[in-house]
Amino acid sequence: MSDSSAPSVDDVANKVDEGALGAFAGGVETTEQFPLKVDGLRKSFGGITAVDGASFEVEAGTLTGLIGPNGAGKSTTFNLITGMLKPDTGTVTFNGEDVTGLEPHQIANRGMVRTFQIARELSEMTVLENMMLAPKAQIGEELWRSVVPGVRNEVREQEEELLERVWEVLDFFDIDHIAHEYAGNLSGGQRKLLEMARALLTDPDMLLLDEPFAGVNPTLEKKLLEHIHELREQGYTFLLVEHDMDLIMNNCEHVIVLHQGKVLTEGTPDDIRSNEDVIEAYLGGNV
Numbered sequence: 564m565s566d567s568s569a570p571s572v573d574d575v576a577n578k579v580d581e582g583a584l585g586a587f588a589g590g591v592e593t594t595e596q597f598p599l600k601v602d603g604l605r606k607s608f609g610g611i612t613a614v615d616g617a618s619f620e621v622e623a624g625t626l627t628g629l630i631g632p633n634g635a636g637k638s639t640t641f642n643l644i645t646g647m648l649k650p651d652t653g654t655v656t657f658n659g660e661d662v663t664g665l666e667p668h669q670i671a672n673r674g675m676v677r678t679f680q681i682a683r684e685l686s687e688m689t690v691l692e693n694m695m696l697a698p699k700a701q702i703g704e705e706l707w708r709s710v711v712p713g714v715r716n717e718v719r720e721q722e723e724e725l726l727e728r729v730w731e732v733l734d735f736f737d738i739d740h741i742a743h744e745y746a747g748n749l750s751g752g753q754r755k756l757l758e759m760a761r762a763l764l765t766d767p768d769m770l771l772l773d774e775p776f777a778g779v780n781p782t783l784e785k786k787l788l789e790h791i792h793e794l795r796e797q798g799y800t801f802l803l804v805e806h807d808m809d810l811i812m813n814n815c816e817h818v819i820v821l822h823q824g825k826v827l828t829e830g831t832p833d834d835i836r837s838n839e840d841v842i843e844a845y846l847g848g849n850v
């Protein structure tokens with residue numbers, strides 16, 4: 564007897580196609596001027612309020628920086644936006660849809676992904692293997708488990724397409740020559756490129772980068788920045804947390820400053836540089 568709730572061959576093929584295998588560099592489909600809207604986000608851990616009513620919007624096709632002194636709530640905000648943590652109150656809207664409280668893979672499946680450090684177990688796999696696993700990790704296992712024997716051929720076809728796309732992305736990031744290297748043997752900078760390549764493979768509209776330049780040598784940093792700018796020009800939207808202030812000021816067109824879990828101010832790098840409240844927040848926050 565057939566189960567009417569089971570996904571059909573077409574459902575599976577379409578889902579795989581939408582979620583994991585969209586055309587690389589085929590343009591970004593965002594129609595919203597501000598694809599990410601964060602409204603009144605609040606999160607406490609015991610007696611500590613890490614995020615205290617933060618509200619901001621990120622404009623499509625921009626490289627927006629999220630800065631703030633140590634403990635300002637940047638990482639917690641990232642975790643709330645990407646579903647790693649659930650907010651106590653407040654909402655996260657992505658491309659016009661309320662995504663508050665969704666699981667990370669559900670959010671990734673809607674086009675907003677963050678980079679992840681390569682986990683220890685993945686260090687024992689090659690760059691190529693890491694890439695082949697990326698969509699599965701980002702969009703969720705259930706999609707792949709839902710594949711029934713009747714659609715095996717289509718899955719094989721999809722995997723071939725995925726492999727083709729993997730090589731395209733590896734080539735874009737200039738890491739195709741190390742495809743068969745173990746991820747654990749890569750330099751800090753090469754790992755960062757791989758992390759971004761993995762995120763890009765899911766064909767997102769928006770990427771959230773947490774300290775993408777930490778431990779990266781100046782040559783690779785320059786390369787990584789060039790890739791980010793190139794993708795931004797293609798229409799991708801970036802939200803970036805980075806401690807290196809010069810890097811933020813020289814590369815982001817918009818900067819949001821968090822302080823004590825709230826948005827202290829936002830504006831162009833020039834606005835932020837000359838803002839007295841920002842200077843005071845940083846001096847008081849021992850950065």
Ligand SMILES: Nc1ncnc2c1ncn2[C@@H]1O[C@H](COP(=O)(O)OP(=O)(O)OP(=O)(O)O)[C@@H](O)[C@H]1O
Pocket residue numbers: 608611612613614631632633634635636637638639640
């Ligand atoms: N899981 C947790 N349990 C308890 N307190 C936490 C937790 N996560 C964050 N905090 C606290 O919340 C506050 C904000 O932390 P968060 O890491 O979000 O700030 P940050 O701006 O990313 O800081 P940094 O620049 O130092 O990385 C800090 O006081 C931190 O100690």
